[in-house]
Each structure stands twice: as C-alpha cells, then as structure tokens.
Amino acid sequence: MSQSLADSELSPPRAVPAETAPNPTRVLVAIALAAVMLPISVTGPGVALADMSGALNASAASTQWVLNAYNVAFTAFMLAAGSAADLFGRRRLFRSGTAVFALASLVAGTAPTILLVDLARFVQGMGAAAVLTSGSALLAHTFSGAARARAFGIFGASIGFGLAMGPFVSGLLVGVASWHAVFLVNVVLGAVVLVLARTLPESKNPGARRIDLPGVVTFTLALMLLALGFVEGPSQGWGGIVTLGSFAGAALFLALFVVVELRVAEPMFDLSLLRRPTFVAIIWQPVSIVFAFAALLVYLPPYFQGAGGAGSTMSGAMLLPLTLPVFVLPLFTGTLVRLLSVRMLLAVGPAVLAVALLLMTFTDPVSSRTGLYAALLLAGVGIGLAFGVMDNAAVSVVPAERSGMASGMFNTLRVAGETIGVACVGGLLLTSTRQQLSADDGAMADDVVQGRLGSVRASGGEDLVDRAVQGLQHGWGVVYVVLACVALAGAIAIFTMVRDRDLDQSSTAQEG
Numbered sequence: 001m002s003q004s005l006a007d008s009e010l011s012p013p014r015a016v017p018a019e020t021a022p023n024p025t026r027v028l029v030a031i032a033l034a035a036v037m038l039p040i041s042v043t044g045p046g047v048a049l050a051d052m053s054g055a056l057n058a059s060a061a062s063t064q065w066v067l068n069a070y071n072v073a074f075t076a077f078m079l080a081a082g083s084a085a086d087l088f089g090r091r092r093l094f095r096s097g098t099a100v101f102a103l104a105s106l107v108a109g110t111a112p113t114i115l116l117v118d119l120a121r122f123v124q125g126m127g128a129a130a131v132l133t134s135g136s137a138l139l140a141h142t143f144s145g146a147a148r149a150r151a152f153g154i155f156g157a158s159i160g161f162g163l164a165m166g167p168f169v170s171g172l173l174v175g176v177a178s179w180h181a182v183f184l185v186n187v188v189l190g191a192v193v194l195v196l197a198r199t200l201p202e203s204k205n206p207g208a209r210r211i212d213l214p215g216v217v218t219f220t221l222a223l224m225l226l227a228l229g230f231v232e233g234p235s236q237g238w239g240g241i242v243t244l245g246s247f248a249g250a251a252l253f254l255a256l257f258v259v260v261e262l263r264v265a266e267p268m269f270d271l272s273l274l275r276r277p278t279f280v281a282i283i284w285q286p287v288s289i290v291f292a293f294a295a296l297l298v299y300l301p302p303y304f305q306g307a308g309g310a311g312s313t314m315s316g317a318m319l320l321p322l323t324l325p326v327f328v329l330p331l332f333t334g335t336l337v338r339l340l341s342v343r344m345l346l347a348v349g350p351a352v353l354a355v356a357l358l359l360m361t362f363t364d365p366v367s368s369r370t371g372l373y374a375a376l377l378l379a380g381v382g383i384g385l386a387f388g389v390m391d392n393a394a395v396s397v398v399p400a401e402r403s404g405m406a407s408g409m410f411n412t413l414r415v416a417g418e419t420i421g422v423a424c425v426g427g428l429l430l431t432s433t434r435q436q437l438s439a440d441d442g443a444m445a446d447d448v449v450q451g452r453l454g455s456v457r458a459s460g461g462e463d464l465v466d467r468a469v470q471g472l473q474h475g476w477g478v479v480y481v482v483l484a485c486v487a488l489a490g491a492i493a494i495f496t497m498v499r500d501r502d503l504d505q506s507s508t509a510q511e512g
Contacts, residue, residue: 023199027142028151030196031135032158034098037189038128039162041070041105042418043297044170045121048179055179058114065118068231071419073125076223078412079269080216082133085407087211090134090141091202095194097130102190109183124186129411136407140395141203146334152392153333160330160387163297164323168316212267214260219269222253223416230423238427269409281497282393283406286414288350288490289386291421292357292483296322296379298422299429299449303476306453307469308365318365321377329384333392342389347494349386350487353379357484361477366469382487390414425479433475437468448472 045066053063085093104124111117136155143151173181229246236242261267273279297319304315329336336345356379363372394410430449437444447453448468457465 024142024147024151026196027138027200028154030193030200031094031139032154033189033196034094034131034135034193035155035158036162037101037186037193038074038132039159040166040169041124041128041186042074042415043163043166043294045070045182046298047167047170048174048182051174051179052114052117056112056114056117062114062118066114066121067422069118069121070125070128071415071422072224072227072231073122074128075125075227075412075415075419076220077126077129078133078415079223079409080220081130082137082407082409082411083212083216083269084130085134085137086204089202089204090137091197091200093130094134094138094200095197097127097134098190098193098197099127100124101127101131102187102194105183105186105190109180109187129415132411132415133407136391136395136411138200138203140392140407142201148396149337149389149392150334153330153388155330155391156333156387156389157327157330160323160326160384163293164319164326167297167301167319171316212260212264215257215264215267215269218253218257218260222250222257223412225253226250227416227419227423230420233423233427276397277497278499279397279406281493282346282390282397283410283413285346285350285386285393285490285494286390286410287417288487288493289353289383289390290414290417291424291486292353292379293326293383293421294418295421295425295479295483299425299479302449303472304365306448307472308369310365318369318373319376321373322380322383325377325380325384326387327384329381330388333388336385337389342393343494343498345385345389346393346498347491349382349384349491350494351491352382352385354382354484354487354491356382357480357487361480364473364476425483428482429475429479431475432478433471436471436474444468449475 049063049066052058052066081093081097101124104120104127108117108120108124111120136152139151139155140148169185170182173185225246229243229250232240232246233243258271261269261271300319300322301315304310304318308315308318310318340348356375359375359378360372362368363375365372391407391410395406397406433449444464449472453465453468
C-alpha cells in the first residue's frame with residue numbers, strides 16, 4: 001500500500017456517485033434477508049435428518065454429513081470469498097453467491113440419494129460464504145457513521161434470528177410439508193434476495209489485480225482439514241488416523257499459507273495486520289461467542305426432550321430466553337454504543353455469557369427450570385450485546401478497500417467457531433457422560449445424549465433412566481464449564497488487546 005495503514009484507516013469509504021446512489025433501505029433489506037437465510041441453513045436441517053434418513057435409506061454417518069458438508073464448506077471458503085469480493089466486486093459476488101446457494105438448495109431439496117444431498121450441501125456452503133462476506137462488505141461501503149452502526153446492528157440481529165429460529169422454522173416446515181421443504185424454502189428466499197440485489201452498489205478494491213491462487217488453495221485446504229478433524233474426532237476417535245491426519249494436514253497447509261502470503265505481491269490476507277492487537281482480538285472475538293451459542297442450540301433440545309421430558313414444540317419454546325435477546329438487542333446497537341462504547345460491548349458480551357454458563361451448572365430442566373430460564377436469558381443478553389457490534393468493528397479497523405478481506409477473515413472464524421464448537425461439544429458431552437456411567441454403558445450414553453430415553457427405559461426400567469439422566473447432567477456440567485472458559489478468554493482478550501483509539505479513529509473516519 002502506498003500510504004500507511006494508520007492513514008488509510010482514517011480515509012472514509014469512497015462516495016457513490018449521485019446518479020448511481022443506491023437506496024440504502026433496499027441494500028439493508030437484501031443483505032439482512034440473506035443474513036437470515038444463511039444461518040437457518042446451519043441450525044435448521046438437523047430437525048429433518050430423521051425423516052430424510054428414512055426416506056432415502058441413508059446410514060447415520062452419511063446423514064450426519066448433511067450438516068457437516070455445509071459447515072465445512074462455509075468455513076473453508078470464507079476468506080477466499082472475501083478476497084474474490086475485493087477483486088471482482090462485492091455486488092457481483094453477492095449475486096453470484098446467492099444464485100449458487102439457491103440452486104444448491106433446489107438440488108438438495110429434490111435429490112433422490114443422500115450422496116447428492118451431501119454434495120449439494122457442500123456447494124450450498126460455498127455460496128453461503130460468498131454471500132456473507134460480500135454482504136457485510138457492501139454494508140460497510142454503503143453506510144457510514146451512526147447509520148453504519150444501526151445497519152450492522154440489524155445485520156447482527158438477522159444472523160442471530162436465523163441461528164435461533166432455524167430449528168423452529170424447519171420443524172414447522174417438516175410438520176406441514178416434508179423434509180424437502182427445509183431446503184426448498186431457501187430457493188424462494190434466494191430468488192427474493194436476487195431481485196432486491198439488482199440495484200445494490202458495486203465496490204471493489206481498486207488496487208487488487210489478481211486472485212492470490214496459492215493463498216486461496218493452501219488456506220482453504222487448511223480450514224477444510226481442520227474442520228474435518230473436529231467433525232470426525234468424536235466418531236473416529238481423537239487418536240484415530242483420520243483425525244490426526246486431518247490435524248497434521250491442516251498444520252502443514254497453514255504453514256504453507258503463511259509462507260505464500262509473505263512472498264506474494266498481492267496477498268489474500270495482509271499478515272501485517274496481525275501486528276495490530278485490536279484487529280487480532282476483534283477477528284477472534286466471535287469464536288468466544290458462537291462456540292457456545294451454536295452448540296447450545298444444537299444439543300439443548302435433545303437434553304430438554306430426554307432428561308426434561310419436553311416435547312419437540314416445548315423444547316423449542318424453552319430456548320426462547322436464550323434466543324430472543326440475540327434477536328432484539330442488536331436492534332438497539334446505536335443506543336448501546338453511546339452508553340458503553342464498542343470496546344465495552346465486545347468485552348462485556350462474552351463475560352456475561354461466561355457468568356451465565358457457570359450459573360447453568362447449578363440448574364437442570366427438571367428440578368430447577370426457573371433457574372435454567374434465568375441463566376439462559378442472561379446468556380442470550382451476553383450474546384446479543386456482542387452480535388450487534390462484531391461485524392462493524394471487524395470491517396472498521398482496516399482500510400475501506402480491504403473490507404472484503406476483513407469480512408472474510410472475521411466470518412471465517414465466526415463460522416469455524418460454530419462448526420468446531422458443535423463438533424467439540426458433541427464429543428465432550430458424550431465422553432463425559434460415558435465416564436460418569438459404567439464402562440459398558442456406551443450405547444446408553446449415546447441414547448441419553450440424543451434424548452432417546454425410551455430405549456433406556458425398555459432395557460432397564462426407571463432406575464436405569466435415573467442413572468442415565470444423572471450421567472447426562474454431569475456431562476452438561478462439564479460442558480458448561482468448558483464453554484464458560486472459552487467465553488471468558490474472549491472477554492479477557494478484548495479487555496487487554498483492543499485499543500479505544502483504533503475504534504475511535506474508525507468512527508471519526510466514518511462520520512467524516
């Protein structure tokens with residue numbers, strides 16, 4: 001770059017000529033709708049797996065990849081998509097990604113075999129990566145100052161709403177129609193987004209000349225292998241050849257990526273940004289939030305249904321104290337920033353989440369539901385406080401022309417946190433539950449973790465059910481403590497690494 005990073009951070013986004021200036025409301029609606037659509041595809045299809053498996057005569061392992069294929073691709077292609085957005089144009093990539101996402105959803109919803117569903121879900125994840133990175137970069141280009149804070153607050157609320165309501169909406173679709181509807185609804189949503197996206201503003205990095213292909217390949221392979229290791233670890237064993245081989249391959253390609261980025265003239269990711277503590281802390285901050293949030297959304301419903309005796313509808317309702325604040329609080333981001341500052345919101349969010357998770361160790365869905373609801377509400381408040389400011393902070397502490405790259409790195413770690421969090425918590429919950437039960441009760445641990453107490457009751461009666469539930473509650477206690485430690489580490493990193501002047505300078509530039 002011809003000018004220093006500090007000077008470039010003070011430069012406001014390039015103005016859009018008056019004759020081509022977009023309608024900001026239309027921009028926000030299109031990107032917010034896409035931000036709802038993508039996370040629904042993360043948390044929603046899980047409720048359709050049982051029906052899908054039976055209809056397609058699929059094995060449990062191949063059915064599980066309906067979730068894993070999307071998450072792995074979504075994670076691995078995020079940074080590559082951000083780089084492509086800076087080079088080819090954010091609107092172009094947003095529209096292309098939406099089209100790919102919608103077409104892959106159509107294939108997944110009509111596929112006659114589970115293999116085709118899995119492949120379509122992988123392609124769908126690639127499209128989702130393009131949509132998310134280019135969408136947040138378009139928001140940064142279109143809005144400035146207080147309007148940008150409000151826009152990213154709505155963006156964060158949309159992502160939170162999609163994550164939170166995915167299981168509930170998908171459950172309704174399966175009940176009213178079939179498992180096909182869970183995927184086909186995204187075809188309709190994608191078509192609406194494409195119509196709204198026709199007049200979005202175009203922007204790109206004027207200094208970008210080519211795609212850093214070696215960087216794209218090495219980084220994508222590193223992330224794919226890392227995600228694969230965490231996905232396969234619980235089933236293949238953490239010491240198994242597939243798991244260890246995936247982690248070793250990820251380390252190798254990540255090292256190659258660093259070598260490549262230090263040598264190429266136009267790197268996909270400017271590694272010099274990692275010398276800035278504020279940027280490092282902000283791009284890692286979502287991991288401390290979504291690592292717990294995504295895992296709770298996936299594994300608490302079976303806990304409520306099994307140990308708590310709740311039905312599927314009730315188990316969804318029991319999550320509302322957790323999910324509603326994640327949707328509501330980002331809508332008030334502008335007010336919250338004036339009261340606490342961006343830095344404080346970034347740090348207070350995971351700190352509140354950590355406290356809530358520790359409080360949850362004293363609760364269960366049978367004898368202390370009121371305490372559980374209170375702890376879930378507190379956790380939702382912590383997550384909601386952070387969701388409204390994370391995206392804006394990530395794209396605000398880098399030069400405007402590199403916002404696609406920053407968005408790609410930030411969202412890579414956000415989705416990686418979701419993918420790895422779900423995989424790790426699943427393995428940890430199963431392992432800790434098994435340890436509490438006798439060595440020969442592995443099958444029973446599998447059943448109770450997945451909420452299938454009927455088979456446990458049939459094999460040993462109520463006494464065995466009580467013992468299984470106690471083992472599961474012990475497992476959740478371990479999970480809560482581990483998740484609290486992750487969240488607390490994120491809060492400490494923000495407090496110690498983020499500098500107020502970096503965020504203040506960014507705000508000054510936006511308002512100027």
